[in-house]
Amino acid sequence: VEPTVAVVGASVGGVRTAQALRAGGHRGRIVLIGAEAEHPYDKPPLSKQFLAGTWGVERIELLSPADRGALGIELRLGVAAADLDVAHRRVVLADGEVVPYDVVVIATGASARRPPWQADAGVHVLRTLSDASRLRDALAGGGAVVMVGGGFIGCEVAATARAAGCRVTVVDPLAAPAGRLLGPQVGGLLADVHRRHGVDARLGVGVADIRGRPGDLVVELSDGSVLEAATVVVGIGATPNVDWLEGSGLLLGDGVVCDRFSRALSRTDDVYAVGDVARWWHERHGETVRVEHWTNATEQAVNVARNIVNPDEPEAYVPTEYVWSDQYDWKLQVAGRPGTCSELELIGDPDGDPPRFAALYRDASGVLGGAATVNWPKALLTARRCIAQDFSFNDAVAQLGLTGRPAGS
């Protein structure tokens, strides 16, 4: 009998796993379980084209009904998995249905971290399609927006809200937006771009309290200043969806802890995890990592599907990180782990029209540890390959065919 694979979580990690299983020759049943009622959709446009209203829901579909039918994927939507019974190999759904499996893939992703402040309502987070629909309606009101958190999602919401004509303030306790990932210098350039587009960037200051109701909110900052807003959006990170796995016997710790083959540490070897929820042993980094990037979910899905189809020859999952973000005229792409490096060299012109540059980051051992490029996809591709192959910093600069220029003072 062909094995049954249950995939829990029907977003990009889960959908891509199901597709890769079929592409890899899996002939048994695939049951894809998703807590949300909506047909599987993609998240990156939720802070960009969908939020701006230029794309409708049909543009963000992840799995068309025709593809689902052709691939023979059984969908259970609108019902969460409530329990994983590893000993009896079954997933128990919230409505009581029991889904038996031979192999299970956990792809339950992450949820937006809840705001700790007590405003009645009108404080948004942005993670799901319904979050994005609500926020889009609020932005259409045109009132002032306060964005709490200057990570990529916060920056993208700010850019989209500015394009919609809203007055926008971004608040973040860090000195630069996306500073943890990009470092102060490139983060500083990103802050300049937002300021040039009219965003009031309050950096290095936290939020003390948020009060009020929709359309009439007050945000009190830790420096005593007060901002008035029609809409407040809180983008302060995400937490992995592992609550339903309490008691399953899996090792949990900021995600589902996995070995280098994306296999959950458990008494059995038939549980895998993929995407934002997975914390796996990354051989090149020599530590466990959890990555909240779209490309990681798609690449890990391919690794997991491969290891399910070929259980006797599992392959380690050793990716080079990649993430992009679109803000104004910046098509920003990042590879590797720039945040772990302390030195960088900037090549190109951040002030050009359009701007075009690469920041190459040198890690402590003299190797290219990360790269961030703006409007220069070819440089990013080359840099990502150099990072994967442990190129020395100088060799990487040469490989790019570029003459390095010191990064200013």
Ligand SMILES: Cc1cc2nc3c(=O)[nH]c(=O)nc-3n(C[C@H](O)[C@H](O)[C@H](O)COP(=O)(O)OP(=O)(O)OC[C@H]3O[C@@H](n4cnc5c(N)ncnc54)[C@H](O)[C@@H]3O)c2cc1C
């Ligand atoms: C607004 C926004 C913009 C983004 N932009 C970018 C970008 O520009 N570039 C980039 O690289 N990344 C971006 N990301 C990150 C990227 O979307 C995520 O890394 C990706 O969605 C992770 O996919 P996933 O399938 O692992 O998890 P998720 O997308 O979180 O999906 C998990 C799914 O599992 C479901 N689920 C949870 N618990 C259960 C349960 N118990 N039972 C059944 N189902 C359950 C959830 O409802 C959800 O549908 C963005 C994210 C957001 C929110």
